[in-house]
Amino acid sequence: MPVILYDLCGADEFQRFSPYCWRVKMALAHKGLGWEERPTPFTKVREVAGGISATVPVIEDAQHTISDSWDIATYLEDTYPDRPTLFGGEAGRALSRFVESWVNTSVNTKLVHLVVKDIHDILSPPDQAYFRETREKRLGHTLEELHENRHERLEAFRLSLQPMRQMLKSQAFIGGMSPLFADYILFGTLQWPRVASNFRLLEAGDPVADWFERCLDLHNHLGRNQPAAA
Amino acid sequence: MPVILYDLCGADEFQRFSPYCWRVKMALAHKGLGWEERPTPFTKVREVAGGISATVPVIEDAQHTISDSWDIATYLEDTYPDRPTLFGGEAGRALSRFVESWVNTSVNTKLVHLVVKDIHDILSPPDQAYFRETREKRLGHTLEELHENRHERLEAFRLSLQPMRQMLKSQAFIGGMSPLFADYILFGTLQWPRVASNFRLLEAGDPVADWFERCLDLHNHLGRNQPAAA
Structure with a gap:
């Protein structure tokens, strides 16, 4: 199952501008992981994943829900150590x-x-x-x-x-x-x-x-x- | 033979204030290397090690003379890989x-x-x-x-x-x-x-x-x- 990424969007749901969500998308691509994006306007963030976070990005991966782009990057690095490294040690x-x-x-x-x-x-x-x-x-x-x-x-x-x-x-x-x-x-x-x-x-x-x-x-x-x- | 470090000094030769020389001293200590300091006033830098550099730090180590604090740190890391790392990879x-x-x-x-x-x-x-x-x-x-x-x-x-x-x-x-x-x-x-x-x-x-x-x-x-x- 691919990772689910809640990604901030504008009035046009294809307009994705969040700097923090982009950090995560590049990290997912770097790790060679597939993901599904769920466009999320500002006023819907609190409905994501049971209201776990006041901000996106939030990802769901198997049983795990993680928010905050830094925490997501470290989660990906630790969970997928055999894929290309995000930190180099x-x-x-x-x-x-x-x-x-x-x-x-x-x-x-x-x-x-x-x-x-x-x-x-x-x-x-x-x-x-x-x-x-x-x-x-x-x-x-x-x-x-x-x-x-x-x-x-x-x-x-x-x-x-x-x-x-x-x-x-x-x-x-x-x-x-x-x-x-x-x-x-x-x-x-x-x-x-x-x-x-x-x-x-x-x-x-x-x-x-x-x-x-x-x-x-x-x-x-x-x-x-x-x-x-x- | 210890490393020789040409270290900037004030009118008082014990006054050692160069930010770049301090980077090198800390790096030498981190590597557990012994060194001898040669206090060097600004106007004597051009006499150091055959005029190799317009600035200190300069180190002499065995047959090598290296200037520039970054280059010295990378030299130490590469020359002494078995000692504590300065960069972590x-x-x-x-x-x-x-x-x-x-x-x-x-x-x-x-x-x-x-x-x-x-x-x-x-x-x-x-x-x-x-x-x-x-x-x-x-x-x-x-x-x-x-x-x-x-x-x-x-x-x-x-x-x-x-x-x-x-x-x-x-x-x-x-x-x-x-x-x-x-x-x-x-x-x-x-x-x-x-x-x-x-x-x-x-x-x-x-x-x-x-x-x-x-x-x-x-x-x-x-x-x-x-x-x-x-």
Whole structure:
């Protein structure tokens, strides 16, 4: 039986933009596991798997239900040790936790300000109401205020990716010659605006943009098969 | 024969503050290798090992002379594979390169503005002249300007360490339960102001400060045995 993945969706159920769900999809593909997606709008997340989590991704695999993209990745690594590794050993797992912490605190936080209004706009009306209320409270501004000022914040977002540019001088992926879960963490974060927004985030020729393109082609073009925002 | 390490020093040759040399000392201790330090002021670096490098650390080990802290760490790992690992495998090595890129681009660059005048002040007069000229050109300000404004920049430095705070919620070291070279990379960067400056960088109770204290005690208190600035 394939893994079941509850995956966030927009008003169009084929529009899948969650950075955390993308981390999991890339991890499932990396492990060579089949999965079935259950598109889930924001306001239906609490109905998933008996209300186990306030957020997706959630997966069901045999008797196990797991939420949180990090916990899912470690579950997959430990449950399917004979398939391609997501971490490359215990040290790689610990170091990947640092990469996750960096993406979540230094990249996602800057990116959300740039595209939050665009994300809102692709949601269904009940999801829009939920999203506006929670995000405006969290970010301390209206979605419209954030949208209007976003050009001022673009440079800070681009600067947040300096560690990647430096690293990419010596290797093609965070995992080295080939990708590991650490790559999928940042990939998910950049797939989020690709799917939900047409705001141009990275300049042409940016090594991070080149790395992202390489990631889009992984696993039989899994990421690229998801249409970009028009 | 022990490894010879050319280690940057101040006017007082026992004052060893180079973040990159500290990365190497911690790596040598981690590998359980003995070493002899050759204190080297800035203006003598070009005389080291036949002028092989414009910077220290430089090590000599048997017939090999290696410069650059990353290259030295990988040399030690590859030359002494039976001793405790610095990377925990190839994935760990690749991921450590990301951590190095993060520290160098996101942490060092903010920290140098805060303590560059203090570093200048512990150097001998010829080193001071060299240091002032190169650093003022690189940073675009006089040392005195940077010193005067440093309180305004302190918060940005503290914020740059957010990924560590997040990670430290789930593990004690970047390497996991115990330290790896990735930890020594950031350790060296924080040992630099500890030795050269009495400017208070981290607040009491900051998890990063607690992690740094743990690092100071590693390898028979190697880091702590170096006196802090008065």
